[in-house]
Amino acid sequence: MILDAHGHLGPWPDFLIPDKTAEGMVELMDRIGIDAIGISHLLGVGLSAEEGNRLAFEAAARHPGRIGVWQVYNPHQRNRLTTEGVWGVKVHPDVHQCRLDDRRYDPVWELGLPVLAHGQTDSPWSDPEQFTTVARRHPHVPLLLGHAGLWPYGFARAAELIHGHPNLYLEICGSKMTGRWIAKLAGLAGADRVVYGSDSCFLDLRVGFGRVALAPLSDADRALIQGGNLARVLKGRLA
Template identity: 85%
Template sequence: MILDAHGHLGTWPDFLIPDPSADGMVSLMDRLGIDAIGISHLLAVGPSAEEGNRLAFAAAERHPGRFGVWQVYNPHQRNRLTGQGVWGVKIHPDVHECPLDDRRYDPVWELGLPVLAHGQTGSPWSDPALFAAVARRHPEVPLLLGHAGLWPNGFHRAAELAGPNPNVHLEICGSRMTGRWIARLAALIGADRVVYGSDSCFLDLRTGFGRVALAPLDDADRALILGGNLARLLEGRLP
């Protein structure tokens, strides 16, 4: 099973997205052999968490088994969360300008669901050091460090900070990620702690998948990264 941990639907005001539709994403998934992708709607990341989450659930209902929903939590809007029918919670500390370790995210951790969070080396909102702090505070919460810190000069540090916290996994989408870096991260932290994501439809699904498919990994490690690790974290939440 190939599972993509990090996807989106919808548009963003300052970013070209040629096809923001669920139908277009499923078509590409079929061409690549991707079974399911975790989505959050960009409207939810932006101005309306409630409405964007509704649109994500509607897309998942139209395409059974192909989309898992990361419900977005906005710490300023304090929108409702559910523990049913979702892969987990998506938070974006940089868009919301709320540090990952801020107590306003307590409703997220209290659910105990997997959490996918934007991670950005050097950011006051989402630096990997904040992931380590939250992981120590909430060791029972599976935490995906989005983009593995985003910037290449921070990938190694992200792995070092995540390493002592077994509930933190490095999610590897981003335009600056490479196949060689994916292999390095697997060597640094263990392939069982690295999770494939594409950031589609922000970024091209084919490019994100190709990085892992062609990375210098052995078949067992590639299988873990492409779906085995996420399936383990989502046990009981997959069709």
């Protein structure tokens, strides 16, 4: 099973997105062999977490088993969250300008669901060091470090930081990621701690998938990264 951990639907004001629809995404998934993708709606990341989450649930209902929902939590709006019918929670400290280790995110960690968080090396809001703080406070919460820190100069540091925190994973989407870096991260952190994501529809799903499909990995490590690790994190939440 091939699972994409990091997807989006909808528009973003300063980014060209040729196809913002769930239907277009699923059609492309069918063409390249991706079984399911977890999405957060960009309206939820931006103006309204409640409305964006509603649209995400509608898309998932139209495509059962193919689209999973990362419900967005905005610490300023303090929107409602659910434990039912979701893959977990999505937080974006940089957009919301609230540090990942800020106590305003406590309602997220208290749910115990998997969490996908934007990560950005040297950001005051989401530097990978903050992920280790959260991982220590909440060892029962599986936490995906989005983009593996985003910038290539921080990839190796992010891989080193997750050592000693078994609930921390590197999610590898981003325009700066390469197949060689994916293989290097698997060597530094362990292939069982690396999770494939594409950042579609922000970024081209085909390019994101191609990086891991063609990375210099063993078949066993590729299978873990392409879906095995995320399936373990999600447990019974895939359906």
